[in-house]
Amino acid sequence: MKKVAVLYQYKVTPIKNGIQKPMKPGGYSDSGADIAVELHKSGVSIITPFDKPDLNNDLDWVFPDTKQGIQLAIDKGANVLWLNTILYNEHPIIHFFNSSIKFVGQSPNLVDTYDDKWITNQLLTANDISIPKTQFISKKEVTNFKLTIDFPLVLKPLRGRGSQGVSVVQNKENLDFKLTELFSTNLYGDSAYVEQFLSGQEITVTVMPPGNYKINSKNQAFVKPWSLPAVKRVNHQNGIAPYNGVVAVIENSKVLNQDELNAKNIIEACKQCEKAAMLLQIKAPIRIDCRADKKGNYFLFDLNLKPNMTGPSRLHRQDQDSLTLLAARAIGWNYFDLLNNMLLQQW
Known part of the structure; x- marks a missing residue:
């Protein structure tokens, strides 16, 4: 019998190569x-x-x-650990990898490597997956680097979380100010990057791992990663979709209608997202943000290996559908169906 314990992030993750990933207040205990x-x-x-x-x-x-904390969960009878936390190579969970415990979530080494957006972008580019033009910037070269991308640009931390630390910059003066501000906080480490600003529609694609699923009371087997219907983001603030801790996603997001989902550029974007997920060999859902250029061509600009899994399971949380849950509802799943199908992919 499955006995499930859900884990949350207790403390900030270690600094890696001078890069720090900020911690969500509460460490995802709310979604947990x-x-x-x-x-x-x-x-x-x-x-x-x-x-x-x-x-x-x-x-x-x-x-x-x-x-x-993990040992306490096991001592109390848990045989499935739900990794609703940020993982890294030396995460304590590695001490519990044995045949008697199952897991829901990604593997620590996958997250440790590809939570770095620059490394992820290099992987995608090497495999002919469309991403915006990007440029790496370190703190030590902040006063003398030469830009290779035209304004406007998007400035991002290498290991960010949601839209935190992300800003659109219109000129060199604005970029210098934002870089100084970003590096002075010590929240994101000593490296960042800028990418081409895309002015078209933004969508979010949740990609599920291969496995056996229950959809509309029928069992379906997927041998490759597959995507839920794309969700479009609206009501951006200064060109950036707001962090869902500030604005609930149900207020600025909705699933594309069937005609939109059938459009060639959306189908191609989903295929590219599935290809990216296959390269990463995901074990749990990931969320990929894409944005279109003026011609309507989509580019992948953010792979989130730990998508938010909030949901309306309690009276005071009725507005907490995550982007993934919005997409899941479009194929007939409710919150339990989504979670139960994730549970079926335990490893």
Whole structure:
């Protein structure tokens, strides 16, 4: 019998090559609790830190992703660990890789490598996947680098989270100011990059890993990564989709209609996203953001290996559909269906 414990991020991840990934306040304990409550409501055996968890208290439903926290979950009977956290090569979870424990989520080495957006972009480019023009900028060269891309540009941290630290810059003076601001915070390390600003429509594509799924009460097997219907983003702020901790995604996002989904450029964008997922050999859903140029051609500009999995499992969280859940609803899944299908891909 599956006995599931959900993990959350207890502390900031280690600095790697001078690059720091910022930590979400609460370490995804909010979405972790959403997941645990929804599975519990639907009859899945959920292991929690407390015998009578409070629906209003996120931390009553999730375990910290420390060695002690993971061991406590296992001691309480968990045999499936849901990795709703940020992983890295030396993450404590590696001490629990054995035949008796199953996992939902990515492998730590995959996340450690490709959470670096510059490395990811190099992989995509090498495999003929369309990305915007990009340029690497380090802190030590911030006063004397030569731009190879025209304005406007998008400035991004190498290991960012959501839209944090991301800004559109219109000229060199503005870029210099934003770079100084970015590096002075010490939140994102000593490297960043800029990319070509694309003025067309933005979409988000969730790609599911290969495996066996239940869709409309039927079993379906996928031998390759496959995508849920694309979601378009609207109501950008200064050219950037706002962080969902500030604006709920249901307020600025909706699934494309069938005519839009059948358009050649959308079909091609989804194929490129699936190709990227296949290169990464994903074990759980990833979310890929794409944006079109003036001609309507889409470019992949952000691969998120830990997409948000919030959902309306509790009364005070009814507006918390994630982008992935919006897409899942378009194929007939509710929140439990999405989570249950993720659970079926345990490894």
